[in-house]
Amino acid sequence: MIKKWIYLFLILSFFMTGCWDREELDEISIVSGIAVDPGEEKKYRLTVEAIISSEFGKQSAQGNTPVVTYTMEGNSLSELSNKMNKGLTRKMVYSHTRVLYISEEVAREGLFGFLDFLDRSGQFRNDFNIMITKGSPASEFTKITYPTQKSPSLKVNSQAETFTEEWGGDPNVKLYDFISTIISKGKSPVAASLSIKGNAESGKTVENNKSLDPEALVVMDGMVVFDDEKMIGELSLEETRNYLWTQDLMQTSLSIPCGENSEEAKGYFLDARITMSKSSLEADYKNGYPHIKVNINGEARIQGLHCPQDLTKLAVFTDYEERIEDYIKKEMSSLITKVQEEYGVDIFGFGDALNRQNHKKFLEVQNQWDEEFAKAELDVYVDMHLMRSGIKNKSFNEDIEKKEKEK
Structure with missing residues (x-):
């Protein structure tokens, strides 16, 4: 009889378990893009692009900026990614990151300093796009607004996918592609490159979304060539397609x-x-x-x-x-x-x-x-x-x- 009660309690315990790691949407900030630039006082300057969820709802949207960005300097991405609440209120969730922007200066210095963290960390998935930014700091690319995609990084992610399908100007390199190619002795890595067309400062405003001719656009600009983890050159859009x-x-x-x-x-x-x-x-x-x-x-x-x-x-x-x-x-x-x-x-x-x-x-x-x-x-x-x-x-x-x- 006692064994029956024990078995009954064991069975019921499975139905009584809760979601121990559950987090409410209004308690977190979903990060859609991160940007890495060289720091002025420390090694890296990390910028996160966090979605303001209320601006993505039809009823709750008030016409405000749909994302917020925050920048900090530090010597490792591990330190910085966990330190963003110095300026932001909610917990950063990085598992929905769609684009990693890396400035050309950082790419030429080498990416080993933070690729291992991104690959090892349980905070990130390994299927986000790696994009090398040209002509402007990587942080600027997390701030250029667009009418039909409220998040700059979601826009770039969708843009790259469509461009690949329709014309073939994006090598479509994800984190796992890049790392597996570095490990390979028979192939060297590449990554897509981006640039900003127009006035970047005007492109950061909500008014940029309301213009028939946006003041600034993030455009695909070809791809870059790596020797191991260091950028050594670049190819044009036509060469990328080829x-x-x-x-x-x-x-x-x-x-x-x-x-x-x-x-x-x-x-x-x-x-x-x-x-x-x-x-x-x-x-x-x-x-x-x-x-x-x-x-x-x-x-x-x-x-x-x-x-x-x-x-x-x-x-x-x-x-x-x-x-x-x-x-x-x-x-x-x-x-x-x-x-x-x-x-x-x-x-x-x-x-x-x-x-x-x-x-x-x-x-x-x-x-x-x-x-x-x-x-x-x-x-x-x-x-x-x-x-x-x-x-x-x-x-x-x-x-x-x-x-x-x-x-």
Whole structure:
């Protein structure tokens, strides 16, 4: 009988447990972004962007600023992240952080000083974006308002995702990507870069949200290249898109010259939309010399046509397909050669490809793979299928040209 009562109490105890770590929303501040700048008196200056939850509700919003920022200096992010209540009232919750802004100065000095804390700490998830800021302190990027996304960091996070899906200008590097690449001996890290277009001071006001033409915008600005944990260079937006060809870029748009030899075609462009692509990397040694190879396969369709050739002819259609392939091949070859000559680090992952394809050889060269990559011979193969020309074969430009000739 006693055992039955004991079992009964044990079973009931499971239903009587409460949420011991429960926290009320009005007792915490959710951090959506953090920014790291060099400190004036100490090593780092940390800025947190905390959401004011009442401004996100339709009924409770009063038109005030939707976020609040606070800045402190210290020698470690661990110390600073737990010290923010020196100026803020509520407990900081960092698990919803979407963007980590790092100033270019800090990135060039190196990120080991705080990456370990971010990876080790239970306060942060490892799926937030790492963005390097250019031209302005990282703290400024947590303050630029935007009409449709009340939190600056939520706006940047959404902006980066959409840009990646539609055009491919963001490498989409999360904390776990960055750390795993640093550990790898076959690939060097990269991260997206941002800049502020316009007047940053005016962009901090609520009035910036009410303008048809915002005074300031945070814009994607390409990406930066790292050697281990130190920034050593940068690539433009177009070069970033070309880099992403090697990382299975899904969609993008190209403007390809109609022709260079024909006077009639000069100044006209073929607009192609890449609707699907798949890439593979190869690396091996031939006669003791490193060789690297990129294979790109995909599908495209014509979105705009200014070229004078008749698209209804099979030969013209095939020629356009070859032009798309040649354009991609030229862009890819130019980018990889630039990275080899100027930066000398393998940001593409050819070392990882060699490790998979010839593990024994990779073990021999892994400690000096970047030097091997820098001198490797390159081949780029592109097989792009032009699926259709849109809903029309001929451009209305032809009708306009005929009309002009008849006058």
